[in-house]
Amino acid sequence: MAPADVTNEALRIDGVLAVSLDRILYATSPVIADPVRYALASGGKRIRPVLCTLAWRAAGGTPGHAGADDVACAVELIHTYSLIHDDLPCMDDDDLRRGRPTVHRVYGSERAAVAGAAMIPLAFSLLEQGMDSIGLPEPERRTARQELARGAGAGGMVGGQVMDLAGEKALVELPALREIHSRKTGALIVAALRLGAMAARADDATVDVVGAFGAAVGLAFQIVDDVLDETGEAATLGKTAGKDRAQEKATFPGLLGRAEAMRHAHEAVEQAVSKIAAAGLDPAPFHVVGDFVLHRDR
Numbered sequence: 001m002a003p004a005d006v007t008n009e010a011l012r013i014d015g016v017l018a019v020s021l022d023r024i025l026y027a028t029s030p031v032i033a034d035p036v037r038y039a040l041a042s043g044g045k046r047i048r049p050v051l052c053t054l055a056w057r058a059a060g061g062t063p064g065h066a067g068a069d070d071v072a073c074a075v076e077l078i079h080t081y082s083l084i085h086d087d088l089p090c091m092d093d094d095d096l097r098r099g100r101p102t103v104h105r106v107y108g109s110e111r112a113a114v115a116g117a118a119m120i121p122l123a124f125s126l127l128e129q130g131m132d133s134i135g136l137p138e139p140e141r142r143t144a145r146q147e148l149a150r151g152a153g154a155g156g157m158v159g160g161q162v163m164d165l166a167g168e169k170a171l172v173e174l175p176a177l178r179e180i181h182s183r184k185t186g187a188l189i190v191a192a193l194r195l196g197a198m199a200a201r202a203d204d205a206t207v208d209v210v211g212a213f214g215a216a217v218g219l220a221f222q223i224v225d226d227v228l229d230e231t232g233e234a235a236t237l238g239k240t241a242g243k244d245r246a247q248e249k250a251t252f253p254g255l256l257g258r259a260e261a262m263r264h265a266h267e268a269v270e271q272a273v274s275k276i277a278a279a280g281l282d283p284a285p286f287h288v289v290g291d292f293v294l295h296r297d298r
């Protein structure tokens, strides 16, 4: 896997996501379907589904399997709903996302809130369809559903958002910051990788080691996010820059300095890739995706 393959896989995900949406939205009112389609139109990096299909292949799954793609897209639906809700006036109140006006700017807050809420059951429906297509038996399906629920839920992403909101303008030290982001950003990334491996019926040790890679990538992803918020520009990022400082939020570069924060990010990814290799999996594609996360500019 070469660096360009990460981008190519993200473009492939754009295509399969569009097809999956046609299938799951066919009987849905345009009141909901239009903002859902708008939010999910290309523009996102698709890093979560890319990580999911990476784990699927690493665990022996066939590349490009339609069922695995549905599982990966289910994770992207959860992620994208969280962006819609995060951008709402009652949350982060943002105007720009993925290089375009936010969903509530186009459709109004009510439709944005409803579309985001609708995407949660749609994600689970897509997960179910993916598992049907793979032929995953029931005990494993149940574990997979729980995995997505855990990553997205009160102990994961939503819980992290609550902690983040509580921490705004408060004095947040490094351990608390790590905890917030391991939930808010890391939990769904971990779930993406674990789900990919579970869908391929990997053993528990493999699921755990790709999940640990997810935790490291999640941390690195958030550190880079914080650095880009300081150094990037809206035109490249596709979202408002400089928000952390404006909101007086604790960040990794704010607490550690940019160079030290990036050193942490590199170290976390390197260690996780070594564990992948030690577990007998090919570390090369994990290394490539880790590098992509560390060197991204948006």
Ligand code: GRG
Pocket (backbone or CB within 6 Å): 043, 044, 045, 046, 047, 079, 082, 083, 085, 086, 091, 098, 157, 158, 161, 162, 184, 185, 222, 225, 298
């Ligand atoms: C109701 C309390 C409550 C919560 C709802 C809003 C929410 C759930 C959770 C927020 C989760 C959130 C916005 C996490 C941020 C994670 C993050 C770094 C997002 C940016 O991800 P990218 O860069 O975005 O992968 P793209 O656009 O490339 O997909």
